[in-house]
Amino acid sequence: xxxxxxxxxxxxxxxxxxxxxxxxxxxxxxxxxxxxxxxxxxxxxxxxxxxxxxxxxxxxxxxxxxxxxxxxxxxxxxxxxxxxxxxxxxxxxxxxxxxxxxxxxxxxxxxxxxxxxxxxxxxxxxxxxxxxxxxxxxxxxxxxxxxxxxxxxxxxxxxxxxxxxxxxxxxxxxxxxxxxxxxxxxxxxxxxxxxxxxxxxxxxxxxxxxxxxxxxxxxxxxxxxxxxxxxxxxxxxxxxxxxxxxxxxxxxxxxxxxxxxxxxxxxxxxxxxxxxxxxxxxxxxxxxxxxxxxxxxxxxxxxxxxxxxxxxxxxxxxxxxxxxxxxxxxxxxxxxxxxxxxxxxxxxxxxxxxxxxxxxxxxxxxxxxxxxxxxxxxxxxxxxxxxxxxxxxxxxxxxxx
Amino acid sequence: xxxxxxxxxxxxxxxxxxxxxxxxxxxxxxxxxxxxxxxxxxxxxxxxxxxxxxxxxxxxxxxxxxxxxxxxxxxxxxxxxxxxxxxxxxxxxxxxxxxxxxxxxxxxxxxxxxxxxxxxxxxxxxxxxxxxxxxxxxxxxxxxxxxxxxxxxxxxxxxxxxxxxxxxxxxxxxxxxxxxxxxxxxxxxxxxxxxxxxxxxxxxxxxxxxxxxxxxxxxxxxxxxxxxxxxxxxxxxxxxxxxxxxxxxxxxxxxxxxxxxxxxxxxxxxxxxxxxxxxxxxxxxxxxxxxxxxxxxxxxxxxxxxxxxxxxxxxxxxxxxxxxxxxxxxxxxxxxxxxxxxxxxxxxxxxxxxxxxxxxxxxxxxxxxxxxxxxxxxxxxxxxxxxxxxxxxxxxxxxxx
Numbered sequence: 001x002x003x004x005x006x007x008x009x010x011x012x013x014x015x016x017x018x019x020x021x022x023x024x025x026x027x028x029x030x031x032x033x034x035x036x037x038x039x040x041x042x043x044x045x046x047x048x049x050x051x052x053x054x055x056x057x058x059x060x061x062x063x064x065x066x067x068x069x070x071x072x073x074x075x076x077x078x079x080x081x082x083x084x085x086x087x088x089x090x091x092x093x094x095x096x097x098x099x100x101x102x103x104x105x106x107x108x109x110x111x112x113x114x115x116x117x118x119x120x121x122x123x124x125x126x127x128x129x130x131x132x133x134x135x136x137x138x139x140x141x142x143x144x145x146x147x148x149x150x151x152x153x154x155x156x157x158x159x160x161x162x163x164x165x166x167x168x169x170x171x172x173x174x175x176x177x178x179x180x181x182x183x184x185x186x187x188x189x190x191x192x193x194x195x196x197x198x199x200x201x202x203x204x205x206x207x208x209x210x211x212x213x214x215x216x217x218x219x220x221x222x223x224x225x226x227x228x229x230x231x232x233x234x235x236x237x238x239x240x241x242x243x244x245x246x247x248x249x250x251x252x253x254x255x256x257x258x259x260x261x262x263x264x265x266x267x268x269x270x271x272x273x274x275x276x277x278x279x280x281x282x283x284x285x286x287x288x289x290x291x292x293x294x295x296x297x298x299x300x301x302x303x304x305x306x307x308x309x310x311x312x313x314x315x316x317x318x319x320x321x322x323x324x325x326x327x328x329x330x331x332x333x334x335x336x337x338x339x340x341x342x343x344x345x346x347x348x349x350x351x352x353x354x355x356x357x358x359x360x361x362x363x364x365x366x367x368x369x370x371x372x373x374x375x376x377x378x379x380x381x382x383x384x385x386x387x388x389x390x391x392x393x394x395x396x397x398x399x400x401x
Numbered sequence: 402x403x404x405x406x407x408x409x410x411x412x413x414x415x416x417x418x419x420x421x422x423x424x425x426x427x428x429x430x431x432x433x434x435x436x437x438x439x440x441x442x443x444x445x446x447x448x449x450x451x452x453x454x455x456x457x458x459x460x461x462x463x464x465x466x467x468x469x470x471x472x473x474x475x476x477x478x479x480x481x482x483x484x485x486x487x488x489x490x491x492x493x494x495x496x497x498x499x500x501x502x503x504x505x506x507x508x509x510x511x512x513x514x515x516x517x518x519x520x521x522x523x524x525x526x527x528x529x530x531x532x533x534x535x536x537x538x539x540x541x542x543x544x545x546x547x548x549x550x551x552x553x554x555x556x557x558x559x560x561x562x563x564x565x566x567x568x569x570x571x572x573x574x575x576x577x578x579x580x581x582x583x584x585x586x587x588x589x590x591x592x593x594x595x596x597x598x599x600x601x602x603x604x605x606x607x608x609x610x611x612x613x614x615x616x617x618x619x620x621x622x623x624x625x626x627x628x629x630x631x632x633x634x635x636x637x638x639x640x641x642x643x644x645x646x647x648x649x650x651x652x653x654x655x656x657x658x659x660x661x662x663x664x665x666x667x668x669x670x671x672x673x674x675x676x677x678x679x680x681x682x683x684x685x686x687x688x689x690x691x692x693x694x695x696x697x698x699x700x701x702x703x704x705x706x707x708x709x710x711x712x713x714x715x716x717x718x719x720x721x722x723x724x725x726x727x728x729x730x731x732x733x734x735x736x737x738x739x740x741x742x743x744x745x746x747x748x749x750x751x752x753x754x755x756x757x758x759x760x761x762x763x764x765x766x767x768x769x770x771x772x773x774x775x776x777x778x779x780x781x782x783x784x785x786x787x788x789x790x791x792x793x794x795x796x797x798x799x800x801x802x
Contacts, residue, residue, distance in 0.1 A: 021685075022685065028723070029543075031721075129687065129689060131540035134539065142426075142703045142706035285530045285694070285703040286530065286699070291668055299686050302543045302685040306543045308543070313721075320432075
């Protein structure tokens with residue numbers, strides 16, 4: 001079984017290594033040896049074992065009938081989309097870790113794979129090494145999915161963990177994360193929630209079988225979270241996590257990416273550092289959570305190779321994935337219900353109490369000029385309306401169990 | 402697609418309900434309606450919707466060619482084994498939650514299913530609603546499994562959680578768990594670790610592809626854990642959990658069921674109450690953990706029905722499961738390496754320190770007559786030898802990360 005890898009970056013070289021180093025176990029699972037015949041990259045890698053299989057031309061791969069599986073780990077939309085489409089149209093299976101591409105063109109590529117009796121597989125596109133895609137597609141099949149909620153971005157989870165542990169400001173932690181290589185030099189995709197947004201779009205599309213456009217998902221990053229918020233969360237025994245969430249209520253699907261305060265009995269609460277975790281709630285199964293390394297060369301490569309194994313075990317057979325191109329219209333953000341944590345000046349304490357359904361008030365000696373409240377559950381629209389005349393220092397959603 | 406359910410107990414009636422209530426989603430996944438045609442039980446259920454499909458004779462099911470899938474949720478070895486074997490030999494798929502049967506005869510039944518081009522599926526046999534079996538068989542396929550470690554029994558985890566929270570004695574908690582229905586009147590299978598042992602035997606067989614006999618696994622329950630041990634664990638910031646564990650080292654597979662002290666950074670540490678969780682370590686993937694309800698009518702039934710869906714989607718096709726009848730000879734218990742927590746009389750403090758590689762000493766004001774040590778990692782054999790002349794009040798293994 002011959003494989004071609006498109007892109008010899010971090011994940012691509014990881015896939016190359018995993019296929020070589022775990023050869024024996026992989027052959028056993030497939031029932032035949034799996035071998036990398038080509039690696040496509042524009043660069044040269046003199047002295048690297050990849051040199052002997054390197055090509056700069058995608059046509060070499062497309063014209064070689066021996067190649068049955070193509071691993072697309074180039075990232076970005078183009079030419080990854082064109083290459084993936086051509087590969088599928090030629091009847092070859094494609095395995096990818098490219099979340100942008102899956103979120104944008106997943107439904108179409110899945111349809112083409114179905115028509116051509118091959119497979120478009122993307123386990124590594126969400127949660128790195130965590131097998132959450134298979135869990136949704138193939139394990140949690142007897143249930144109506146009621147909710148998906150996940151810590152989907154390791155960079156921001158690392159930052160929130162450090163802010164909590166050390167009580168220092170956002171900018172300090174961001175700088176340190178960049179120095180350690182946990183955050184990019186341009187960290188916007190992570191800290192503004194775009195990465196998590198694409199991932200929850202993919203999971204929601206799979207959970208409900210229709211195309212969720214990530215542009216439709218209200219997305220708020222962690223840039224507004226300060227050390228003051230973290231101090232309140234600590235006082236409340238809660239943790240702040242950037243969550244990608246979607247749920248179905250009365251037949252309508254809602255989705256959002258935003259930081260949330262979690263109680264210590266929430267299974268996502270103890271998920272710290274660069275780890276990711278995804279909680280899925282089925283109507284019969286209740287909560288199942290999967291936890292692991294959401295990124296990293298080898299965990300991600302392992303997930304890609306598990307797809308290669310699946311593709312190799314299903315030559316000329318499409319593994320059905322229910323994700324149609326029909327657009328899923330999400331419910332309005334204004335109707336989503338949460339508790340809120342809200343900080344206002346002490347001078348507006350009585351006004352806030354009169355306006356909001358307050359469940360609990362919190363004052364910290366270190367910040368005598370302000371007071372914070374936890375509200376009862378209320379809709380986003382209601383919260384916005386009731387706080388429009390208040391001076392709100394910050395507000396963070398609080399997970400309602 | 403017609404299904405027969407053997408046994409209308411808790412899980413059986415759950416399967417009956419799930420197939421009826423989630424009909425729409427299940428039909429969509431299978432591509433055809435799935436319907437229960439028979440339920441086998443010796444009892445009568447007048448007025449229950451099951452009455453119209455109830456039979457007392459397995460032959461009714463075996464003689465009906467319309468029935469393609471048989472759900473075996475009778476429990477126990479006999480006649481569950483004979484019925485399952487007959488069903489598979491007739492080319493019908495069997496889906497089960499029966500861990501005793503899977504642990505004992507799984508390899509044989511898997512072979513028969515393979516020969517007859519049908520399926521023997523057992524997702525619900527370990528971890529209830531947690532899809533850990535599929536994770537091992539179908540998701541974590543690109544990796545050499547280095548370790549499997551799980552909280553596999555909800556009753557004991559509930560008890561250990563309560564002992565920790567309330568600081569009361571084992572017998573008090575056991576009585577309360579029995580009153581609440583979390584523990585059986587005869588609790589031996591749970592508290593002596595036999596249930597966890599069967600489950601880790603199944604997981605280990607799947608992880609390494611050969612038959613692990615549960616009789617070969619050293620098994621220690623939680624009956625030896627006292628409130629004094631829990632007090633020390635609290636002082637150390639650790640939790641005591643009953644773990645089923647197996648790992649491969651230098652080509653040899655080791656397995657054990659025993660209570661272990663876990664540090665707070667272990668992903669299994671925050672798993673409390675009746676929840677189960679299983680951590681799998683791959684050589685490339687690192688740690689993946691899956692968490693959920695390890696028991697309960699609907700979570701378990703949902704897992705069984707997910708197998709029914711798989712069976713329905715694969716008529717006359719065997720989904721390969723690598724678990725041969727060849728016996729896997731486990732490494733000797735004496736060679737297994739752990740840190741140990743050990744409590745000795747104060748009078749033997751110096752002797753213990755001279756004998757053991759002590760990493761840390763702990764004294765509690767409430768127990769002035771004794772002292773506890775955490776050792777450096779050492780083998781079971783070495784520990785036994787070095788402590789044979791000491792008065793050991795108790796010793797608990799400590800997880801080495």
